[in-house]
Amino acid sequence: MRLALLLLSLMSVSPPGWAEHAYPKLYYQVDHLRSFDYAISGNHWYPPTSENRRVIQGILALNAAEKETQRISDLSRDPNLALGIRQLAAEVSCLIYRYLAGEGERPLCFDAPSADARRKQRTPFFDSQGRYYDAPLTLTYPMRASPHLSYRFRYRVPSGSRYPLDNPFYPVHQLGYGLAGNDSRALIVTVFLEVLAETEPGNWQPSPPSQTQLPLYLQLPSQRAIRHSGGLRAAFNLGHKNVRLLDYTGQRW
Helix, strand or coil, rough: HHHHHHHHHHHHHHCCCHHHHHHHHEHHHHHHCHEEEEEEECCEECCCCCHHHHHHHHHCCCCHHHHHHHHHHHHHHHHHHHHHHHHHHHHHHHHHHHCCCEECCCCCCCCCCCCCCCCCCCCCCCCCCCCCCCCEEEECCCCCCCCCCCCCCEEECCCCCCCCCCCCCEEECCCCCCCCCCCCCCCEEEEEEEEEEECCCCEECCCCHHHHCEEEEEEEEEHHHHCCCCCHHHHHHHHHHHHHEECCCCCCC
């Protein structure tokens, strides 16, 4: 009788769906890299805001030529860069929620579900039958071009098959470090950033400093927090509000 009551109580507080996935732990893969060890052990995660634009500026400058210094400063002041980071984080949070809640697949958070109602959201980036195992999750922001835009930003989370599980560029990790105020179960999303400029009307192409894609590491709430957020809209808002960007440049501002 007691066992039956316990099971009923657990069912009443746990939303239906799948178990949390054991994504690899990022800290164990980068603790030998001084800049990453310094950044993570020092809890150098910052919300993407105008006040923290120097974090983004520092990352953009890592592989840039000296002549691009002013342009990088201008890019870091573009509010769409930070807004795009928040939008991407919100989409990933929503994706994780769909998986944990056993909901159907859909391209973006508020798109219509898959025509096949039986096709549930697979483990994001890990399940070989899932949408993002062989294809990256890509978002361009602003999503619609307009004449007043100087730049747009393309954010690309690599596909699950692009890098092995023990590679720091694998698309999703758990942080794996719980000291200095860090949540060891926080999700870390690898995002490659490209800056796009309009080379001719309607044609947006990668522009310096995007000769090589720039890696960003975004911290999202844990799977547990996302699972219990309360729904798609709530999970989207949770990611949008709580995303943090890792300053792994080794610089202090």
